[in-house]
Amino acid sequence: MIVITVPKRYLILGALAITASLTVSVIYLTSTSQSDNPETIRASDSCNSLSTDRAIAALNAVLPDRSDYSFDEEPPGSYSTEASGSFSTSCFVRSEQDLLLSARARMMTAEPPKVWENELLQGDAGGASKVTHFEAGVRGVVSLDKAAAFVPCVPEGKIPGGSYNLSVVVDLKKRGDASEATARKSLIDLTVSAAAYAHKVSKCTLPSRI
Numbered sequence: 001m002i003v004i005t006v007p008k009r010y011l012i013l014g015a016l017a018i019t020a021s022l023t024v025s026v027i028y029l030t031s032t033s034q035s036d037n038p039e040t041i042r043a044s045d046s047c048n049s050l051s052t053d054r055a056i057a058a059l060n061a062v063l064p065d066r067s068d069y070s071f072d073e074e075p076p077g078s079y080s081t082e083a084s085g086s087f088s089t090s091c092f093v094r095s096e097q098d099l100l101l102s103a104r105a106r107m108m109t110a111e112p113p114k115v116w117e118n119e120l121l122q123g124d125a126g127g128a129s130k131v132t133h134f135e136a137g138v139r140g141v142v143s144l145d146k147a148a149a150f151v152p153c154v155p156e157g158k159i160p161g162g163s164y165n166l167s168v169v170v171d172l173k174k175r176g177d178a179s180e181a182t183a184r185k186s187l188i189d190l191t192v193s194a195a196a197y198a199h200k201v202s203k204c205t206l207p208s209r210i
Contacts, residue, residue, distance in 0.1 A: 037067065105169075105194055145172045
């Protein structure tokens with residue numbers, strides 16, 4: 001019988017190589033598992049403003065696939081606009097450190113719809129050329145990464161300063177594999193949901209027209 005003696009240093013190097021190979025394999029499998037099993041967003045996970053069936057379907061359609069999502073709503077609860085035009089609310093959708101989408105609503109004076117639209121698109125290079133309109137409030141606008149609605153809320157004489165509308169804006173920061181048509185439809189659905197919620201909790205007295 002022939003006995004071959006292998007120096008100890010070669011045994012150690014071989015063990016390290018096997019360990020490194022296994023580690024790389026585990027990391028690769030973990031990464032693949034997360035992308036192959038994206039989380040499905042449910043109404044119980046979402047903000048109140050984006051919890052309708054229509055909004056949940058839109059979120060799952062337009063956001064990138066991630067293994068987890070977090071929703072932050074500010075401020076929680078309802079606020080009356082009977083004596084003040086300072087109502088605002090927002091929802092932020094994140095995954096780890098990435099902001100994926102935001103939905104904001106705030107009270108403002110009821111300026112002409114075109115003025116509101118121009119202010120909304122200010123600083124967005126070429127934004128006006130990408131925008132189409134949809135029926136919501138006195139005006140609804142949508143592009144591939146933004147949708148907004150200008151919604152009647154309080155008539156003149158109720159709050160100092162004139163009549164007031166809600167400006168509801170949804171900004172898509174990161175899009176998944178959705179087509180352009182799906183992205184636009186999803187943003188409209190999210191805006192309508194957020195506008196309906198804001199109109200209700202702010203106790204608007206004018207018809208929302210959404």
